[in-house]
Amino acid sequence: MKAVILVGGKGTRLYPLTCNTPKAMVPILNKPFLEHMICYLKKYDVLDIVLAMGYLPNSIKSYFGDGTEFGVKITYLVEEKPLGTGGALKNAEFLLNEPFFVFNGDVLTEIDLGDMVRLHRETNPRVTIALTPVDNPSLYGVVETDARNMVKRFVEKPGLHEATTNMINAGIYIIEPEILARIPASTFFMVERELFPPLLEEGQPISSYASDAYWIDIGTTEKYLKVHRDLLSREKLPSPCHGLDSHQYISIENSSGAYHEARIEGPVLVGKDCTLGKNVQIKGPAVLGERCEIGENAIVEGAIVWHDSKMGKSSMLKNCIIASNCHIGDDCRIPDGCIMGDNVAIGKGSRLTPQTKVWPGNYLYHS
Ligand code: GDD
Ligand code: MG
Numbered sequence: 298m299k300a301v302i303l304v305g306g307k308g309t310r311l312y313p314l315t316c317n318t319p320k321a322m323v324p325i326l327n328k329p330f331l332e333h334m335i336c337y338l339k340k341y342d343v344l345d346i347v348l349a350m351g352y353l354p355n356s357i358k359s360y361f362g363d364g365t366e367f368g369v370k371i372t373y374l375v376e377e378k379p380l381g382t383g384g385a386l387k388n389a390e391f392l393l394n395e396p397f398f399v400f401n402g403d404v405l406t407e408i409d410l411g412d413m414v415r416l417h418r419e420t421n422p423r424v425t426i427a428l429t430p431v432d433n434p435s436l437y438g439v440v441e442t443d444a445r446n447m448v449k450r451f452v453e454k455p456g457l458h459e460a461t462t463n464m465i466n467a468g469i470y471i472i473e474p475e476i477l478a479r480i481p482a483s484t485f486f487m488v489e490r491e492l493f494p495p496l497l498e499e500g501q502p503i504s505s506y507a508s509d510a511y512w513i514d515i516g517t518t519e520k521y522l523k524v525h526r527d528l529l530s531r532e533k534l535p536s537p538c539h540g541l542d543s544h545q546y547i548s549i550e551n552s553s554g555a556y557h558e559a560r561i562e563g564p565v566l567v568g569k570d571c572t573l574g575k576n577v578q579i580k581g582p583a584v585l586g587e588r589c590e591i592g593e594n595a596i597v598e599g600a601i602v603w604h605d606s607k608m609g610k611s612s613m614l615k616n617c618i619i620a621s622n623c624h625i626g627d628d629c630r631i632p633d634g635c636i637m638g639d640n641v642a643i644g645k646g647s648r649l650t651p652q653t654k655v656w657p658g659n660y661l662y663h664s
Pocket of ligand 2: 516
């Protein structure tokens with residue numbers, strides 16, 4: 298089966314990380330998010346992939362090319378203006394003449410796609426929607442089902458106390474291609490609001506495939522940190538796609554960087570060619586991207602640092618995210634929930650308050 302992956306959104310809830318990087322290219326364990334997703338699809342032999350793009354498409358294209366290097370075939374469609382989740386599928390209609398998968402391009406999961414296809418074939422609906430349980434359903438598409446697991450009601454982002462179940466749309470569908478005739482061409486259209494609810498009102502069959510497999514939408518900075526914690530602790534997602542192998546709590550991707558005088562407490566992933574000074578402490582769960590430099594006596598605890606960032610002597614990073622090419626001076630404190638976009642410089646001796654967000658290219662000094 299073909300898969301359409303929706304990767305056109307701006308990812309505003311991940312700002313400032315997604316100011317220069319589309320959500321699909323945001324690194325998870327030093328690999329673009331989409332690479333993890335492609336690895337997942339390959340496990341189920343889903344090898345023919347259409348990427349429906351809008352925001353910052355070029356970095357995705359230049360990384361994945363035609364997909365050969367990743368063992369898949371990729372077709373790119375770029376929207377001139379955002380078409381929404383449904384308009385993006387309409388745009389791909391000419392490529393889709395059999396039942397196909399749709400994936401929201403920000404979901405990392407182990408939902409069993411083989412089982413989902415079997416259910417779709419057995420129940421023969423117009424659409425099958427994968428469901429997952431969450432604690433706060435009002436942030437998602439809430440899906441009510443009947444005793445036979447057919448969908449009764451679909452409500453996108455209901456009010457805070459209006460959700461009637463904690464089962465939500467996991468952002469994975471199998472769709473029969475005829476349904477695309479209902480979507481207007483070149484028009485912004487959301488399947489969650491303008492396709493599923495009317496289909497249900499007309500009595501058209503929509504199946505649900507509920508799963509309690511690991512599932513996370515990485516679309517907020519809190520979730521971005523959480524997915525790293527989950528993957529590094531490996532209790533939740535013991536999959537070879539996702540980075541560390543099951544016996545390694547510390548992974549240093551090569552031996553040319555200098556790190557021998559550092560103290561590393563896993564789970565930690567250190568990318569290629571990092572330089573860690575004397576008495577540096579790295580406390581997991583933490584990730585350093587390629588070519589990072591960490592000065593003497595610095596502490597990195599629970600932080601995710603993208604490639605080519607530098608941190609001065611005796612500085613401390615705690616439970617924060619530092620994007621690429623950042624320069625953090627000596628003796629700085631970057632505490633919980635801080636997020637630095639790309640190319641940010643932080644002046645020597647700065648003490649940031651928790652949850653500070655700095656937009657790409659800015660210089661900040663804060664004592
Ligand atoms: N091509 C294209 N064009 N893709 C788009 C567009 C667009 O105009 N707008 C959004 N997308 C992509 C995003 O890049 C993302 O991968 C996916 O569609 C879903 O958009 P989000 O903005 O992440 O939606 P959400 O997380 O608030 O809600 C959606 O996902 C939830 C599960 O994570 C909905 O489908 C909910 O019903 C669902 O529960
Ligand atoms: Mg999302």
